[in-house]
Amino acid sequence: MTDLPDLPDLPITFRPGRTRAVLLGAGVAVFVSITTVAMLLEQLTPGERISFVFTAAVLFGVLCTLARPKVVADEDGVTVVNITGRRRLEWAEILRVNLRQGDPWVFLDLSDGTSLPALGIQPGIARQRAVEDARTLRALAEARSAADPERHRS
Structure with missing residues (x-):
């Protein structure tokens, strides 16, 4: 008899599932929101719109990295x-x-x-x-x- 609990089959992956879902969900929401605003603001030039989308992509990338x-x-x-x-x-x-x-x-x-x-x-x-x-x-x-x-x- 052993004191150890039943061991799971390997391989097994441990990751913070809820935290990951929150980070990825927030990343998608930020990207979609900023991109939508960039496309709806008529006074923005194409270069400004690209910079908005680029900023949204960078923020999404940071949140994805935190979810890694x-x-x-x-x-x-x-x-x-x-x-x-x-x-x-x-x-x-x-x-x-x-x-x-x-x-x-x-x-x-x-x-x-x-x-x-x-x-x-x-x-x-x-x-x-x-x-x-x-x-x-x-x-x-x-x-x-x-x-x-x-x-x-x-």
Whole structure:
């Protein structure tokens, strides 16, 4: 018998679904609104209209970038995709998965002594879901590291 909860089938992707939906929805609304205003204002020149649409596209791009974070766990390890970066980790590199009260997202304590934020699990809008995802990732990390403890040692 084991203390670990039932582990999900891999690969599994963790991402803040509600936050992502809000960001993408807002991005579409901003783009459509600004573009509509640019087309309806008769006193604008074609260049000004293009600048309005360009600004709307930039804002949409920023909101899409903010919606990018995710954590993907597979048989070999974890890929953490944050706003501007991506990092691949082997299971043995993850010592601890932390989501403490007040944390904006999960932090992974790594074997090299550093801590990596994993923005793909964040309690912002859906706290209970983030807690469940953090527990699942912690259980996966513990099970995978225990299964092959010598894998990452130098």
